[in-house]
Amino acid sequence: xxxxxxxxxxxxxxxxxxxxxxxxxxxxxxxxxxxxxxxxxxxxxxxxxxxxxxxxxxxxxxxxxxxxxxxxxxxxxxxxxxxxxxxxxxxxxxxxxxxxxxx
Amino acid sequence: xxxxxxxxxxxxxxxxxxxxxxxxxxxxxxxxxxxxxxxxxxxxxxxxxxxxxxxxxxxxxxxxxxxxxxxxxxxxxxxxxxxxxxxxxxxxxxxxxxxxxxxxxxxxxxxxxxxxxxxxxxxxxxxxxxxxxxxxxxxxxxxxxxxxxxxxxxxxxxxxxxxxxxxxxxxxxxxxxxxxxxxxxxxxxxxxxxxxxxxxxxxxxxxxxxxxxxxxxxxxxxxxxxxxxxxxxxxxxxxxxxxxxxxxxxxxxxxxxxxxxxxxxxxxxxxxxxxxxxxxxxxxxxxxxxxxxxxxxxxxxxxxxxxxxxxxxxxxxxxxxxxxxxxxxxxxxxxxxxxxxxxxxxxxxxxxxxxxxxxxxxxxxxxxxxxxxxxxxxxxxxxxxxxxxxxxxxxxxxxxxxxxxxxxxxxxxxxxxxxxxxxxx
Numbered sequence: 001x002x003x004x005x006x007x008x009x010x011x012x013x014x015x016x017x018x019x020x021x022x023x024x025x026x027x028x029x030x031x032x033x034x035x036x037x038x039x040x041x042x043x044x045x046x047x048x049x050x051x052x053x054x055x056x057x058x059x060x061x062x063x064x065x066x067x068x069x070x071x072x073x074x075x076x077x078x079x080x081x082x083x084x085x086x087x088x089x090x091x092x093x094x095x096x097x098x099x100x101x102x103x
Numbered sequence: 104x105x106x107x108x109x110x111x112x113x114x115x116x117x118x119x120x121x122x123x124x125x126x127x128x129x130x131x132x133x134x135x136x137x138x139x140x141x142x143x144x145x146x147x148x149x150x151x152x153x154x155x156x157x158x159x160x161x162x163x164x165x166x167x168x169x170x171x172x173x174x175x176x177x178x179x180x181x182x183x184x185x186x187x188x189x190x191x192x193x194x195x196x197x198x199x200x201x202x203x204x205x206x207x208x209x210x211x212x213x214x215x216x217x218x219x220x221x222x223x224x225x226x227x228x229x230x231x232x233x234x235x236x237x238x239x240x241x242x243x244x245x246x247x248x249x250x251x252x253x254x255x256x257x258x259x260x261x262x263x264x265x266x267x268x269x270x271x272x273x274x275x276x277x278x279x280x281x282x283x284x285x286x287x288x289x290x291x292x293x294x295x296x297x298x299x300x301x302x303x304x305x306x307x308x309x310x311x312x313x314x315x316x317x318x319x320x321x322x323x324x325x326x327x328x329x330x331x332x333x334x335x336x337x338x339x340x341x342x343x344x345x346x347x348x349x350x351x352x353x354x355x356x357x358x359x360x361x362x363x364x365x366x367x368x369x370x371x372x373x374x375x376x377x378x379x380x381x382x383x384x385x386x387x388x389x390x391x392x393x394x395x396x397x398x399x400x401x402x403x404x405x406x407x408x409x410x411x412x413x414x415x416x417x418x419x420x421x422x423x424x425x426x427x428x429x430x431x432x433x434x435x436x437x438x439x440x441x442x443x444x445x446x447x448x449x450x451x452x453x454x455x456x457x458x459x460x461x462x463x464x465x466x467x468x469x470x471x472x473x474x475x476x477x478x479x480x481x482x483x484x485x486x487x488x489x490x491x492x493x494x495x496x497x498x499x500x501x502x503x504x505x506x507x508x509x510x511x512x513x514x515x516x517x518x519x520x521x522x523x524x525x526x527x528x
Binding site for chain 1: 483
């Protein structure tokens with residue numbers, strides 16, 4: 001858990017993913033489109049991946065463990081949350097605030 | 104005796120436009136001749152053949168009939184003939200044999216009637232050289248002409264009615280075929296397996312189709328109510344009630360789609376529950392929010408600055424989200440293809456290593472499972488775009504927006520119907 005939280009705060013934008021997850025791919029593409037350069041951690045390529053996955057599940061409450069997005073060290077959530085934020089126009093301001101996008 | 108110019112002259116030319124020149128017969132026997140129009144016919148001696156070798160059998164000409172016979176003239180064979188016959192390809196003069204009727208408009212009935220009438224008219228005409236006889240003869244032929252016209256008209260109406268009937272039957276047939284196909288798809292599930300789970304999933308698609316049809320009906324009813332309210336200048340409060348109702352109704356369909364996607368994700372992705380034209384624009388099981396917003400921006404003006412910015416941003420965000428999901432889907436397709444293609448294909452095939460094959464299939468199954476997730480995200484996108492739009496706009500603007508959206512999809516559905524009913528050779 002600490003690992004997850006620590007890694008989640010190390011950069012302005014962090015995405016926890018698995019290499020085979022296509023929804024993660026979608027979120028990565030979205031961030032790329034927005035001009036963000038997030039830190040990406042593939043759980044299936046990490047030795048501690050299993051534990052991190054469990055931690056994320058408990059953090060997210062329900063649904064898949066990945067993708068899990070942190071912005072400015074704070075957990076934003078999974079795809080649902082990211083999409084909602086973006087449509088309501090709050091994602092970009094948050095990213096700017098965290099310094100993930102340079103205007 | 105002056106013949107009235109026939110009001111419903113039809114002159115149609117085919118590729119090789121033969122202008123038909125009829126000889127101006129010598130003045131001894133003929134009276135005045137109308138010469139301005141090459142299509143018009145001059146009087147001629149009763150015994151002379153009308154048919155000039157030039158008659159193009161494929162040309163349909165109805166000559167205008169302003170003919171001015173003079174006193175003591177022989178009857179206007181020409182006028183009779185030309186008034187009577189719409190199709191010059193069919194020469195019914197005594198001396199020439201009737202040709203094949205190339206017109207598709209003319210019923211055989213018509214042709215025969217006219218032919219007969221023509222003959223009798225000719226007989227009548229050629230008999231009399233006497234003025235009084237002319238009169239009765241003319242009267243008889245006049246009556247016959249009128250009868251002919253009436254018969255021809257009735258025939259045309261009958262034919263039109265028949266064709267219309269055929270068209271609507273064809274449309275009905277296509278619709279029935281579609282329903283049958285759909286039912287068969289589900290029917291196979293239902294009939295072949297008594298297993299509850301199977302029949303449930305089989306019913307999932309059919310059940311959704313029925314739910315959707317019901318939803319659409321209710322949608323139309325609500326939209327009509329909204330339209331009436333807007334046109335009658337209802338108050339904002341009244342409008343808000345209806346608008347909120349429609350928004351909630353949209354929530355219903357998204358919920359239903361979610362349930363159906365769990366039962367049959369491929370049916371939902373296929374969009375088979377939509378009409379063909381709608382399916383043309385299908386994106387991940389539904390409409391594209393960004394396109395809808397583009398449509399609205401032009402129809403919603405004037406918008407306040409803030410609102411315009413809001414809607415434009417929303418359009419851009421939804422487009423970005425759509426693109427992201429599309430790319431995710433592409434990755435899924437690619438991944439699935441790679442999974443199925445891994446190992447050996449071809450002659451040695453899957454018999455090589457059963458364990459591998461099973462492993463492959465298991466992985467592919469797992470990937471397919473993510474489809475439902477994509478569909479859900481796409482629907483969420485659509486739902487939230489509508490909700491955001493509702494939030495940004497005023498009640499009145501939202502009302503107009505909902506009407507515009509509904510009109511657009513109605514037209515798309517109407518287009519599908521027209522397309523299905525189109526005449527085909």
